[in-house]
Amino acid sequence: MSTGSISPALGLDAGSSVAESxxxxxxxxxxxxxxxxxxxxxxxxxxxxxxxxxxATRAGLAQGRLLPPPSRVLGTLLTLAQSGDLWVHVRATxxxxxxxxxxxxxxxxxxGALTGTLPLARHLLDPGLQALRAVPSLAWVPLFILWLGxxxxxxxxxxxxxxxxxxxxxxxxxxxxxxxKLVEVGRIFRLSRLALARRILLPAVLPGTIVSLRTxxxxxxxxxxxxxxxxxxxxxxxLLVEGQQFGKPDQILAAILAxxxxxxxADALLxxxxxxxLRWQDVSRDVL
Amino acid sequence: xxxxxxxxxxxxxxxxxxxxxxxxxxxxxxxxxxGGSGCxxxxxxxxxxxxxxxxxxxxxxxxxxxxxxxxxxGLVFQEPRLLPWLGIAENVGxxxxxxxxxxxxxxxxHVLDRVGLSAHADxxxxxxxxxxxxxxxxxxxxxxxxxxxxxxxxxxxxxAVTREDLHHHLLTLWAEARPTILLVTHDVAExxxxxxxxxxxxxxxxxxxxxxxxARPRSGDPEASVAATRALRAxxxxxxxxxxxxxxxxx
Ligand SMILES: Nc1ncnc2c1ncn2[C@@H]1O[C@H](COP(=O)(O)OP(=O)(O)O)[C@@H](O)[C@H]1O
Ligand SMILES: [Mg+2]
Numbered sequence: 001m002s003t004g005s006i007s008p009a010l011g012l013d014a015g016s017s018v019a020e021s022x023x024x025x026x027x028x029x030x031x032x033x034x035x036x037x038x039x040x041x042x043x044x045x046x047x048x049x050x051x052x053x054x055x056a057t058r059a060g061l062a063q064g065r066l067l068p069p070p071s072r073v074l075g076t077l078l079t080l081a082q083s084g085d086l087w088v089h090v091r092a093t094x095x096x097x098x099x100x101x102x103x104x105x106x107x108x109x110x111x112g113a114l115t116g117t118l119p120l121a122r123h124l125l126d127p128g129l130q131a132l133r134a135v136p137s138l139a140w141v142p143l144f145i146l147w148l149g150x151x152x153x154x155x156x157x158x159x160x161x162x163x164x165x166x167x168x169x170x171x172x173x174x175x176x177x178x179x180x181k182l183v184e185v186g187r188i189f190r191l192s193r194l195a196l197a198r199r200i201l202l203p204a205v206l207p208g209t210i211v212s213l214r215t216x217x218x219x220x221x222x223x224x225x226x227x228x229x230x231x232x233x234x235x236x237x238x239l240l241v242e243g244q245q246f247g248k249p250d251q252i253l254a255a256i257l258a259x260x261x262x263x264x265x266a267d268a269l270l271x272x273x274x275x276x277x278l279r280w281q282d283v284s285r286d287v288l
Numbered sequence: 289x290x291x292x293x294x295x296x297x298x299x300x301x302x303x304x305x306x307x308x309x310x311x312x313x314x315x316x317x318x319x320x321x322x323g324g325s326g327c328x329x330x331x332x333x334x335x336x337x338x339x340x341x342x343x344x345x346x347x348x349x350x351x352x353x354x355x356x357x358x359x360x361x362g363l364v365f366q367e368p369r370l371l372p373w374l375g376i377a378e379n380v381g382x383x384x385x386x387x388x389x390x391x392x393x394x395x396x397x398h399v400l401d402r403v404g405l406s407a408h409a410d411x412x413x414x415x416x417x418x419x420x421x422x423x424x425x426x427x428x429x430x431x432x433x434x435x436x437x438x439x440x441x442x443x444x445x446x447x448a449v450t451r452e453d454l455h456h457h458l459l460t461l462w463a464e465a466r467p468t469i470l471l472v473t474h475d476v477a478e479x480x481x482x483x484x485x486x487x488x489x490x491x492x493x494x495x496x497x498x499x500x501x502x503a504r505p506r507s508g509d510p511e512a513s514v515a516a517t518r519a520l521r522a523x524x525x526x527x528x529x530x531x532x533x534x535x536x537x538x539x
Pocket of ligand 2: 329330331
């Protein structure tokens with residue numbers, strides 16, 4: 001008996017070769033100026049506020065001691081960058097987020113895939129994980145410190161725990177909501193279990209998985225601040241603590257600015273990396 | 289020859305969907321299954337497709353029992369059920385993974401041409417109209433060259449003009465390899481336009497009420513068409529427990 005499921009192509013689908021030439025025709029071209037225009041529009045209010053504050057302090061209308069003007073914040077950031085300190089802190093923070101995110105996402109995807117596909121695993125694992133999810137992740141911190149010391153490991157583990165839950169929930173939810181009607185299409189064509197997973201389940205759960213990864217990445221940045229606030233000798237969170245201890249609000253704001261830029265860049269990177277997988281879903285949302 | 293031997297199906301909740309269904313369908317016949325909703329038409333197609341199993345009785349294709357999805361049996365659902373992450377050509381070629389790329393490409397191109405979708409081969413399903421999507425779904429079933437093709441009210445969601453257009457495409461495709469077709473419909477005109485024979489079903493439990501030979505109105509004889517329509521309409525009305533007052537054939 002032939003199963004008819006062994007695809008010679010390595011791509012997501014056997015028929016992919018048929019259409020490869022005309023791929024470009026499917027994506028709707030979006031005028032670049034509209035994209036850029038919207039970007040500028042979004043900057044208008046924050047830039048306006050910053051400029052207003054700058055002018056107010058220059059004109060002596062405001063003191064600027066507790067809330068330094070943008071020029072001073074940027075100056076501090078520049079000094080940190082020139083001395084090389086900024087890169088040390090950025091590297092420390094990014095390394096922690098990257099390790100925690102990779103670990104948390106890997107376990108989240110694994111656990112979500114297990115509970116999503118195997119009823120036994122679901123009955124075994126899901127209630128416990130749901131209970132653990134209800135615990136605010138920061139509550140684990142003392143335990144992690146007791147178990148793992150105060151160096152890098154507890155920080156990375158804390159971030160991984162923060163990333164794990166949204167990814168786990170997103171993946172198992174995406175699997176649970178796969179359209180049974182599409183699975184039947186696979187059955188009609190007699191796909192093996194493996195082929196069904198690869199050709200129907202995987203593409204169907206990809207959008208939900210990627211959304212959950214983005215949420216997870218955001219939480220990764222949330223938890224790296226928490227981890228670094230609880231004690232670190234380097235990292236952007238350390239700059240925050242030090243800025244508070246030595247009364248340097250410009251340094252605190254510089255670190256916050258760095259967090260904002262890094263978080264946004266990391267998210268944009270994730271979106272760019274996963275966009276090719278979701279082109280079919282590229283709804284004309286921006287055109288409206 | 290497709291044979292359905294004393295098939296009964298009762299769902300887990302106790303619904304008796306089918307009882308004592310017995311049918312013999314010679315190869316190449318187009319058989320219409322007609323009946324009100326809930327009389328087990330979809331259930332019967334799912335059993336023949338091997339998606340569900342009967343509680344008793346057997347379904348045989350050329351003597352061999354069908355116990356699960358079968359390479360010789362294709363199914364077109366009531367909705368197109370195209371995979372949204374594949375282009376039209378990839379959707380149509382979905383069941384051809386075992387073929388070489390060249391052969392797959394050639395067969396997909398051919399069938400797309402037959403249903404008039406060549407120009408849309410590279411588009412996403414969501415960019416097509418309902419009628420075009422349903423054509424792609426029919427092409428996906430035909431391209432695998434099944435001996436038996438099951439169509440579950442494939443045109444019911446479409447407007448009349450699109451429907452006639454699709455009747456034409458269906459008959460064009462059928463003429464190439466002449467598969468056996470089981471077509472579920474509740475449209476008497478559709479049954480008469482497409483089928484060699486119509487089986488009228490009735491519910492509670494689903495069973496065969498009567499059979500009408502449609503003396504090949506597809507040959508274009510309007511008299512035969514009117515007669516077959518009248519006969520089928522009368523039997524459908526009777527199966528629904530209606531009086532025979534509505535037998536007038538609309539012009
Ligand atoms: N999965 C199911 N579970 C329980 N009852 C079902 C199921 N599918 C269909 N039925 C019932 O079986 C009967 C026949 O349904 P169906 O085959 O869908 O009829 P039709 O396609 O002719 O409208 C109906 O009473 C319906 O409610
Ligand atoms: Mg039905």
